[in-house]
Amino acid sequence: MNVYSFPPVINSSSRILIMGSMPGVASLKAYQYYGNARNYLWPIVYGLFGEGSEPNPDYESRISFALHHGVALWDVIASCERQGSLDSDIKLAIPNDIPGLLVQYPGISVLACNGAKSYTELQKHYGTHPEVIRRKVLRMPSTSPIPTRDYRGLEDRLQAWRTLLEM
Template sequence: MNVQSFPPIIDENSRILILGSMPGAASLRAHRYYWNPRNYMWRILYALFGDGGLPEEDYDSRISFALSQGIALWDVIASCERKGSLDSEIKQAVPNDLPGLLVRYPGIETLVCNGSKSFSELTKHFGEHSEIRKRTLLRLPSTSPIPTRDYRGLEDRLEAWSRIKSC
């Protein structure tokens, strides 16, 4: 099935751009970034930049919170063929115009790849581009709830993601 990502969530105050690969099925249905309730993204952002409490229930409040912390959201992939939500199922990926976005928002200092697929697609399509190379690039573990060899749950992902606090 052909799927398409959303427009970026970004403003002139954004310093950190978190890049997913492609929203999962639950997020695509809701047309909201990281809307699968099991995904750790919102809990990580609120733990690192908020008062440690749970994320707001309201999506617009979550977006306002992220932007107020200088955090922007987008995906490396604009469209692809994929069944379900797994990155391993992504085929025929077409990238978003990340260099163009960075020209329009020069305040972005750090690009944070949310998982391996985001990182591999970014470096495959734009790894040598000057707009990418002049920024700090962080490859962090996916906020997906699926356990990996190195990341079993929220706590270890939160520890890894704490690196963005110094950006």
């Protein structure tokens, strides 16, 4: 099944661009970035900026909070074929125009790839592009609720994501 990412959430104050691979089924149905209530992205964003880890339940308020703190959201992949939500099932990925967005928003200084798939797709399509290489590119642990060998839950992921505050 063909799936499509959302438009970027960004403004002229944005300095960190958090890039996922492609929204999962729950996010696509809700038409919301990180719309799966179990995903850790929103608790991490709120935790990073001193508001505790309990995000506002209102999606538009979460978006406003992120933008207010210089955080933009987009996906590396514009469209792909995928059944379900797993990155490992992504096929025939077509990238978003990340370099074009960076030209429009030169204040973006950090590209934070949310997980391995977004990082590898960014490198594959734009790893040598001047707009990408002049920015700090970070491969962050996925905010997916699926535990990994190194990341079991919110606290260890939040600790790793604190790197963004040093940029």
